[in-house]
Amino acid sequence: MATIVMERIGRVFISLQQIREVPRMLTESLESPSMPGTVRDTEVPYYFRERYVCTGYRPLNQNWRYYFLSLFQRHNETINIWTHLLAFLVFPVKLCQLAETVDFVSDPHSWPLLVLILSSLTYSAFSVAAHLLGGKSELCHYIFFFLDYVGVAQYQYGSAIVHFYYAVDESMHKHVHGIFMPAATVLSCLSCLGCCYGKYCNHTLPTWVRKVCQVVPSALAYAWDSSPVAKRLMSWSSASNDPAIIYHFGQVAFFLSCAFFFTYPLLERCFPGRCDFLGQSHQMFHVFLSCCTLCQIHASHLDYVGRRKLYSRLHRSGEAARFVGLYVVTLVACALIVAFMLRKVKQLLDFKTKSK
Template identity: 65%
Template sequence: MTTIVMERIGRLFISLQHIKQVLRLLTSEASPSMPATVRDTEVPHFFRERYVRAGYRPLHQRWSYYFLSAFRRHNETVNIWTHLLAFLVLLAKMSHVAETVDLIRDRHAWPLLLLMLSALNYTAWSVVAHLLGSKSEMTHYTLFFMDYVGVAQYQYSSALVHYYYSAEEGFFRRVGAVFMPVVALLSWLSCLGCCYGKYRNHTLPPWVRKVSQVTPSTVAYLWDISPVAHRLLFGDPDPAAVYHLGHVAFFLGCAVFFAFPVLERCWPGGCDFLGQGHQLFHVLLSCCTICQINASLLDYGGRRQVYARLYDGDDAALFVALYGLTLLMCVLIAAFMLRKAKELLDRQSK
């Protein structure tokens, strides 16, 4: 017995030693060459956030520096971890759903599958953009343009589940022929507006850039949420209504904190690590997504007699094809704007 106990204590000691070594690798003790963060005056204006005074990572470091910076304190740390944790929660949610829903063979489940895949996609690109976007201006443009592509395709998928699972027959009869084509168009415009706002970060005032990013997304959201709004106003109460209302409430909070640096403006320099509007935007958007998935799951299970009467398997396949076209168009928009950004940087370097 004593021998067994001593062996277990030995294994525990070795494990603790390994953990300690890993933690040391993530600190400046093992990486003395990793530079400290700098103030806003020490990075180009392009990288500065309003009212955030310090915590910026220096440019043009090794890739390993930016990867390891996920475990260090700087003004993007919370942005990285909020969506990384959201990604893991959404991945676990999708795994759980896949145990009870045939996401592949049931074509009526394809909109739900697109929603969850697009949610994983936008959170993943957000993590990558905030983690690695400080390496250089070109890297920043590239990763955030892809982040905007992720947001646009999530916007399409959100509208699709609202239309497919939540729409009442009266709403379907009025706008059924044009709803999804308009969704695709608005997704393209949203991607273009976000990319253009980032591209003009050098020259336009902050409020103009925000208008170019927020306006297309706002118009798109009003259109995308219209099937749910029509149902909540004119339909009968059901269990999914709570989640739909939660989704709307969280999204309104997202819009406020994305558009306005509320806390930073009240406390300049006090939110360099925690309390930035974009951090709150990440948290609220994650909650919005989870509410939306839960609402869609309830509608998928409880309203099948409604949507199965309105759509067939061919409709689902058509919407998936339109999703592919939307994604392709958004990637082309991002590529076009990236080319414009490269030309801008080349002119500035001469």
């Protein structure tokens, strides 16, 4: 008996020793020759550079292990990766919390809320992949950031569906009920196309033109998708009795903040070279977008609970399923846009290779 006990204690001790070795093994892997250090902006191609970010770029054409392990390395994409990775980990927790009181399987009225959470998971996951793996090569850069734009487009649709289904009032619903969600699908696809085209034209267009290609379609989509919320926020008389109104205010404020930081690199421009690791405007964009999404999910859940009598009357039987179907259509259309743009990218890269 004593021998058996000692053997088990020995196994536990060995396991603890192995666990204690994990940090050292991880550190060694990060410092090994297969994990080269970062480089300056002059050492990477032009289309990989961010304005006013001078150092912290990862070298191109390393093995996949290097880019995956760079999750734990200090470089100018580290914070961009972790801000949306943490959001990606929070969203399933929020889904599990809601699933305790919301029947996402049997209640069709809950499906718009489920689409919003799934689209939030998708955009955050695609964003992590883009910032983590998009630096491997020029082709990978296009592939992963095009996926990122698919995530943005389907999140825009997810926002539209909860706003139209839960937040719309009766007077607005009467005028737009037949066109709101189809228009949201078209605008999401245009947003995906504009972002992909802006990225594709990295070589030929000035930065401000690329930003216009990316910002204008997304701004139109946001204005349309959020119009039910905007109309509701202007109804000050009912705001005091509406528990969701403060979260709708929050999501609008956070979105306008992240739109500003996405469009204008304020911090890098004021402190060039000092925001290479921490303080980039795109990092602020990620943080505000995650906060916007959390406010949006909470507001939509409160609307789902508190406005059930209204939206049950406004939306006919089967309408929720039809909107979910449009979500699938949006994903397929965006995938086709990405396939088309990747074909153009490959033609461009082949031409560059032949011209060398």
